[in-house]
Amino acid sequence: MDLNMKVLVVDDFATMRRILKNVLKQIGFTNMIEADDGSTALAVLKKDEVGLIISDWNMPKVSGLDLLKTVRSDESMKDMPFLMVTAEAQKDSVVQAVQAGVSNYIVKPFTPEAIKEKLEQIFKK
Amino acid sequence: MEDYLNTAKNLVDKLALEVVMLEPKDVPGLGVVLNRLDEVVGVFTGAGRETFAGLGKAIKSIGEKLVLGELPAPEQGLKQIEDGVSLFQEILRDADNIEAASEKIARFLSECGLSDAADKLPPPPCPPPLAQTGFSRATACFEEVAPLAQTGMTGMTHPSKAVAPGRAGRASRGRVWEGGESEEDAADKQGGAILDIAQDRELVENFIMEALEHLGTIEVNVLALEHDPENLEVIDAIFRPFHTIKGVSGFLNLSDINRLGHEVETLLDDARNQKLTVDEAITDVVLDAVDLMKAMINHLRQQLETGTVEPADFGLEAFLDRLRRIQVGEVEQIQSKAADVPEGDGTDTGSILVEKGIVTEQDVARALEKQAGPPRSDKKIGEILLEDKKATAREVAGALRDQKVLREGAGVSERGAEAVHFIKVDTEKLDNMVDMVGELVITQAMLGQDMTDLVSQDKKLYSNMGQLKRITAEIQRISMSMRMIPIKQTFQKMIRLVRDLSRKSEKKATLEMIGEETEIDRNMVDEIYDPLVHMVRNSVDHGIEKPEVRKAMGKPETGTVTLRAYHKGGNIVIEISDDGRGLDRDKIIARAIERNLIRSGENISDQEIYSLIFQPGFSTADEVTDVSGRGVGMDVVKRAIDKMRGALDIDSAKDQGTTVLMKLPLTMAIIDGITVRAGDRDYIIPTASVVESLRPDRADCTTVVDRGEMIKVRESLYPLVRLHELFDFEPAHHNPWEAIVVVAESDARHKCILVDELVGKQEIVIKSLGAQLKGVKGMAGGAILADGRVGLILDVPGLFEISENHS
Structure with a gap:
């Protein structure tokens, strides 16, 4: 796992983005950018070279699932590591995300260790 | 026949390859x-x-459980998938032997603790659209399968046993899996802090700010939902922020907020999945939940600010109880509510239903007959159609909603969830910047003046100076606009106010907003809030009549309070009008005479009479009824507006309503002023207060007994205010006919201010006078003028006041 890679954190709630960034910092990541919605995330993806997307599911305009589908349908990003953050209330729809090709998912609230474990799983291959 | 078998064989072969490579955690x-x-x-x-x-x-359901981590032994699950796929390959080789295949499949299913019931039940085991409260739902599904599965099965794990280790497994794996609403999980959640709050105070502060903001939008959306209860987009726009607040509060270990968020979310989720019809009880409880959550968050803020940790009782348990009761609420209530929606004139329910092909014209005609009586019925057409079983409650409710849309234009759904992107900047920083830009503008002006001679000789310098001037003007414009925000948010808060007030006072009232995109200085938003609340409250409490009264007068039962904002000549104007009973002119006069505010027989305009309600004397409780209820604390409004250098205007017509006009400067940082010189001093009079300026004829200057020096301006006599007497300096001219008088207005009263000359008109950045001089009457602040001199800004209402005390 390359800790210098650019991580795109997508969540409409600024506090949540902050929490995620803190957790990522604790893990050792140094390079993080934010987007507050799937649509802004796509704009970032067009511009920046991103190594990992961590996205919330529930967002106003373009949801995490839609973002995932768009990313996967793009030839240049179809293998991009994508970690979906969901709340426990959506556990069953996790299957949808998995079928849409999510790299892994994590349920809120999570510990830094848990997210680290998920990321290691993603980058193991 | 053969075709599908070949396709299937191909697919299963691919599947087999994929499964071989599979690992349990390979998402x-x-x-x-x-x-x-x-x-x-x-x-x-x-x-x-x-x-x-x-x-x-069946294989897929095992795969799903593997994904969800619901299997106690993932390796075993993987093995089952492999076995299942092998079985597929096996039976496909002999696809015609259906009996043997069925038998093998049944055996496989029973070995896996599934049954052939999976075939009969709607697939997949937990249909995603309904699925939400994760774990409990999954359990429920399992139990549904169980009774079927047990028949004739051997060696299968009992479902309830299969679940238990699953839960234990999850708990031991750390906090990744926080389950649904079960007690154990909740206890688990409180077990240890996920993030240390003490380490990131800023995070909590952020959360407080953001959560409150979200609650604000929830409120607006709930009100939109009231008008359009089936709009899934709006429900979603309410659901989402609750969901997010819940999620983040979980991280911050704010368990009460988390629980409240969770329960509301569950309720809304049912509404979202159309298992629950949104009615008044639901919107009420959601609004109450917003209030409760606000209270809890404010309490948290207090704790953070003061460092105390005193617990507060918000009655959360009782509220959660109420929430849950509503969630399992009866359907009956909803039906009656649907037909209860008030019906207005214009596009009637009947014709909408006919148009939709739900009822026939005859049905409507019959219903109308029934309504007309005898006996005359108070029932709405929708209700009667419902009784006659011509239409369902849902159809009637739908028609009523269409009616609303027809009448209002399609405004409601748009209110759902529009997001503009903002960055947050500390207002103090912004203020500093605006201040500095003000200085920049002044410096540029001074520089321009100093270099007038040079500039005229040097073409390059001339063009550069011109450029500098344009750029500074642009910077000033932009920096001012950065503090401007739409008045919409402030207006929207009034929707709730009108709704609550009208409900409390058993009146019907709606709020209309016009021009809510009008922008206003951020610093003024807080200032206008209280006066606005006051006036809206007055409009509903005392302006709008009870429905019976209105009906008797031939007015629509529902009164309307209208908020309108617009720009007019460098000012922002906010109008608050209602179609209520209006002010009682005679009573105000009587009251004013009684209180010595005016003399009887004095000739004063209606405007001036109505303005009397802004006098402090009109604000005690027993006058509420005397003056048609107006005047309750209106002096408070007046003071607040004065503080903003604004003006109030009031107009009213008996039985037709009252309109209050708030005229405010666009910003509090800059005023448009007229610079005047008196003696060796420069004063600035806010242009908004200036009516005209003139040099009076000698004959127009008179002295009236008891009222002092007066100047006749056309047909009116105005008192003269001598600045040099008030501020003690030597003027160039003592006689008004040699000097100039500026006619200034405040409170619909006019006075003439004596000055030596008019210097010019300019935009002025207001500088505060500092703490020592803050309370000085008649002065609103200081300013640096274009020539670098310091001028004092006159506060006209204050000036009038001291001139009256002086003489």
Whole structure:
């Protein structure tokens, strides 16, 4: 796992983005950018070279699932590591995300260790 | 026939390859397998081979459980998938022997603790659209399968046993899996802090700010939902922020907020999945939840600010109880509510229903007959149609909603969830910047003046100076606009106010907003809030009559309070009008004479009479009824507006309503002023207060007994205010006919201010006078003028006041 890679954190709630960034910092990541919605995330993806997307599911305009589908349908990003953050209330729809090709998912609230474990799983291959 | 078998064989072969590579935690791999299984199931379903499709679904359900981490032993699950796929390959080799295949499939299912019931139950085991409260739902599904599964099965794990270790497994794996609403999980959640709050105070502060903001939008959306209860987008726009607040509060270990968020979310989720019809009880409880959550968050803020940790009782348990009761609420209530929605004039419910093809014209005619009586019925057309079983409650409710849309234009749904992107900047920083830009503008002006001679000789310098001037002007414009925000948010808060007030006072009132996109200085938003609340409250409490009264007068039962904002000549104007009973002119006069505010027989305009209600004397409780209820604390409004250098205007017509006009400067940082010189001093009079300026004829200057020096301006006599007497300096001219008088207005009263000369008109950045001089009457602040001199800004209402005390 390359800790210098650019991580795109997508969540409409600024506090949540902050929490995620803190957790990522604790893990050792140094390079993080934010987007507050799937649509802004796509704009970032067009511009920046991103190594990992961590996205919330529930967002106003373009949801995490839609973002995932768009990313996967793009030839240049179809293998991009994508970690979906969901709340426990959506556990069953996790299957949808998995079928849409999510790299892994994590349920809120999570510990830094848990997210680290998920990321290691993603980058193991 | 052969075709589908070949396709299936191909697919299953691919599947087998994919499964061999699979590891229990390989999420993307599982995704590929699940997709492949969908294809397989599709092929068999298409060919009518339900038994085979059932096997596919069963394997998929194991895969899903693996994904969700619901299997106590993932390796075993993987093995089952492998076995299932092998079985597929096996039976496909001998696809015609259906009996043998069925038997093998049944055996496989029973070995896996599934049954052939999976085939009969709607696939997948937990249909995603309904699925929400994760764990409990999953359990429920399992139990549904159980009784069927037990018949004639051997060696299967009892479902309830299968679940228990699953839960234990999850708990031991750390906090990744926080389950639904079960007690154990909740206790687990409180077990340890996920993030240390003490380490990131800023995070909590952020949360407080953001959560409050979100609650604000929830409020607006709930009100939109009231008008359009089936709009899923609006429900979603309410659901989402609750969900997010819940999620983040979980991280911050704010368990009470988390629980409240969770319960509301559950309720809204039912509404979202159309298991619950949104009615008044639901919007009420959601609004109450917003209030409760606000209270809890404010309490948290207090704790953070003061460092105390005193617990507060918000009655959360009782509230959660109420929430849960509503969630399982009866359907009956909803039906009666639907027909209860008030019906207005214009596009009537009947014709909408006819147009939709739900009822016939005859049905409506019959219902109308019934309504007309005898006996005359108070029932709405919708209700009667409902009784006659011509239409369902849902259809009537739908028609009523269409009616609303028809009448209002399609405004409601748009209010749902529009997001503009903002960055947050500390207002103090912004203020500093605006201040500095003000200085920049002044420096540029001074520089321009100093270099006038040089500039005229040097063409290059001339163009550069011109450029500098343009740029500074642009910077000033931009920096001012950065503090401007739409008045919408402030207006929207009034929707709730009108709703609550009218409900409390048993009146019907709606709020209309016009021009809510009008922008206003951020610093003024807080200032206008209280006066606005006051006036809206007055309009509903005392302006709008009870429905019976209104009906008797031939007015629509529902009163309207209108908020309107617009720009007019460098000012922002906010109008608050109602169609209520209006002010009682005679009573105000009587009251004013009684209180010595005016003399009887004095000739004063209606405007001036109505303005009297802004006098402090009109604000005690027993006058509420005397003056048609107006004047309750209106002096408070007046003072607040004065503080903003604004003006109030009031107009009213008996039985037709009252309109209050708030005229405010666009910003509090800059005023448009007229610079005047008196003696060796420069003063600035806010242009908004200036009516005209003139040099009076000698004959127009008179002295009236008891009222002092007066100047006759056309047909009116205005008192003269001598600045040099008030501020003690030597003027160039003592006689008004040699000097100039500026006619200034405040409170619909006019006075003439004596000055030596008019210097010019300019935009002035207001500088505060500092703490020592803050209370000085008649002065609003200081300013640096274009020539670098310091001028004092006159506060006209204050000046009038001291001139009256002086003489």
